[in-house]
Amino acid sequence: MKLTREMLGGTPLKENDFDQGKVLFYDDALRTAYNWDAGVAMGKFLAGLKQGKILGVRCRKCRRVVTPPRMFCEECFSPIEEWVELKDTGVVDSFSICYVRWDAGRIKKPELPAIILFDGADHAGILHLLGEVDPKDVKIGMKVQAVWKPEKERTGSILDIKYFRPLS
Amino acid sequence: MALIEKLERNLDLKSVFMKIPLNHRYTLGVAGEKFFRALKDEDKILASYCPGCKLWFLPPAIFCERCFSQMDKWKDVGLSAAVLSFTVAHYDLEGRKLPEPEVYAFLGWRGIEGGLIHRLGEIKPEKVSIGMKVKAKLAAKKQRKGLITDIIYFVPEK
Amino acid sequence: MAKSKVAVIGYGVSSYGSLSPEVSYKEMMYEACSKAYQMAGIDPRQDVDSFVTASEDFNEGTSIFDEYIPDQMGGMLRPNQTIAGDGIQAVAAGVMQILTGRFKIVAVEAHSKASNITDHIGLLHFATDPAFTRPLRAHPYFLAGLEMRCFLSASRNTEQHAARVAVKNKNNAMLNPLGVHSAKIALEDVLASEPTFSPLKKLEQSKPADGGFCVVLANEKMAKKLSDKPVWITGIGWCSDSYQPERREMSWPEYARLAAEMAFRQAGIPKQKNAFRIAEIDDTFSYKELQHLEAMGLARKGESGRLLEQGAFDIDGELAVNPSGGSLGCGHLLDAGGLFRLVEVLRQLRGEAAGCQVKDARKGMAMSWRGIPTATAAVAVLEV
């Protein structure tokens, strides 16, 4: 059997078919929101951020320090209870210069998402944004440090860190 | 319980609230387009015919779910139907108690598989019964949007 | 089933309650899984060949939720999959994997963090058809009200019979540690409770609960090697009827009949009467238990209510139906409901059901329904 266009189902539409009344449609939005339980590990991590601390955990069996914290080791499945305070410095493992918002809208001033591997952790880090840096100066391997919101504005959120800036 | 560390004070409980910022626009499909156009423009309720099962179906579709025959024969079944089941709803979609309960019914047409589900109007809940004859009351033509709500509700047939 | 057999060799239940703020979903999963592995005497990093989770994105509030399952199950860099279905359907996936002969041990997990969903009703509404149902903007339970009246009027069962289901299950749950919605109530209490979607009443609707469940499946050889109390899955079936409620036979849950027929055929059960001592079956709404009993042939058409009244389905009756208290007594666990029921049957067959223990239970069945607006059920037959 050879595929031909005539065999194929599907009726392509154009976006303006809606506006021109050529196609009927129904608009709706998901109404529910979520209020997620942070539990032990994430609860403590977020509380740490409020205090300006980056917390990690250590698996005794694997001798690995990681963050974001978890109460179990994904390598050896042991429960974890040892907490480690990490420095708020690290290196850029990778980055992008992004001109598109999450909803596909365009932005003039690019965002600089990056993976930051924390000093003192074993190849473990988080996703965040870079700031106070010209996009063309960003390099993989660059040393960076967290820039925190003022203490009284912190809420126990990842946004308590404004961004990471180059460590000069 | 299997975790080596757990919270010890409810002061340490934390939860994170978030909305899912999504909007959706649903086409009504090829069958839906035909059905709702006919309702909107011609006051018709269309059923589709399966040549494999030799049955008429509501809601209509372009295929028969039972045998996968393509359905391309349509007919108007008319605005009059019978109540096959009904319920008296005391709550609305927001979970609020309705000031006046609403009646929803499963409506059938003679000789048609399936039916439609809609609201009943202009009748007290205690007067509704299974088997009762009802008729679709349509919105004014220029207010219709090509949705199931172009039928305002079904009312008892005189 | 086929020549080779599959057994459950361990189960685990996490923190459980109407709320569960003390643990995240990951910690809940870890609790359930690590306990199940402990009972099975295995190390997931070495011994489990494949991992299956039952989950739905919008129950979690996360798209592509399967991203977040491997770590806390011990499944990192291993075969993992989700089933967007009920827990018993996920068990079916695990059973089939083992029957291919390429997997010896499979872990199956499902959990509910229902308390984290701020608007269940809005979410169920979002599961209904965008063309024919949603624009009516009705509370989705109206579909249960329509179905209940259809069922009662087509059978000899009455509103009292349906109410008795709630009485039995809420009272049964009083003796179950998971009985978070248990209550010592009488028939009058249920009948007098507020009408919601008449003939449905408030106390006939199950309420949500949080909890995580894990079961460990093994092939025959491993089961005999690892467990001194293996429980054999001798039949498993599942089925979906039309998505469109208008096109279903509203008085009769054909999906339950077909799912049960498939499972019973595999288990070699020609006649359902007296085949089981215990059945944990869907009771999301009171009438559903009666409807499901009849569809699966555990009661004759139209007779489930009368049998219930006579005590046939009590813990010491001919067939104990939901001795755990079911969803009405222990809460509705979204798609973890099937694993909850399966675990309750396991407890019975292993003699670990404490206050709810049914005497001489050697064969049981678990059955789940995916709830409004679906017509999907799964059935498992379990034997020791």
Next chain:
Amino acid sequence: MKRVAIVSAGITKFMRRAQETGRELSFHAANMALKNAGMTLADVQCVAESTAPDAFDGVHMNGEYLSDGSGGWRKPYLRSYVGGGSGVFVTIHGWYQVASGMFDTCLVVASEKMSSCHPHPQAAFLNIFDNFIERPLGCNLLWIFALEMNRYMTVHKIAHEQIALVSVKNKKNALDNPAAQIPEKITVKDVLNSEVLAWPVHRLDISPTSDGAAALVLASEDVAYKYTDKPVWIDGVGWCLDTAYWTNKDLYYPRYVEKAAAMAYKMAGITNPRKEIHVAEPYDPFDYKELHHMEGLMLCGKGEAPKLTEKGVTQRDGDLPTCPSGGLLGVGNPIAASGTMKVAEIFWQLREEAGERQVTRKCQTGLAQAWGDLMQVGTVVVLRK
């Protein structure tokens, strides 16, 4: 274990916006597959379905909604799901349903109606990120690809020009695919000059968002020849899910694809994939991903995929043709359906039914692979005629 064959395949057009509902799209693909096998719905014993996030279609429990169009009416119908890897995984899912001996035939259906997420399906991807510490940043799906691509390019010192060749090849291959959404004759320069979305990712590095469906019919060795005299056997399956802590690992290499491939190769008795795989459909939602996945699939060494591409080895007339269908870059990317489309393409290639798309070399064994999640999922099937 029963040996399992693919006996037919079906597909719809892939398009940015379909009038059809997801159920109607599923029907078209499933119906085509059944017709091609000379089967009716009554011959189908069970249905394996897949569709990726419900956030696109905008229906909670979307599998239930799609059941009738997938032929699931009153049948054992089951939806499996591993994110972007779903389209290949659902084939594996169908495989184990039949290989278990429980069923002789299985209809496999995958569909996606991304356009229901309005105005742009991209918005749905925010919700794939960690709810506690990533989503508040306003994450964009492009980020994770850009981070991975940057890492891959940096570690192996790969130039964008080398990567862009994949986009050029696949969009060109798609010119011969009647289902294709964006077939195009473009140059490396076009890719490099296209809008920078998330450096290093440019617009022409990326597959589009799409609506579409694809389907397969699987049959056990006992009945396969009833439906075709040219069955294509599923001789190897593998799948693997890596940690969700994606910021804790090095993105330059997809170790999860390697694990999945190793599992599939072991089952198929393949020891030298570069020699024993004759045609491949590695997953290509982005052009660099095809290269990344070829390396994970061990079709070449780490960092060597760009060189094979430059030499023309992966062209249709090359020694190891990749994405002869046109891939996601050319045919489109209705997520779950695109993976199943890849399996269907290998099925047609092995049966020598691919018409203008038929690769030059003789093919006995082919492979389809998909990727998914936060750089986590590898799903692989090895097919033989």
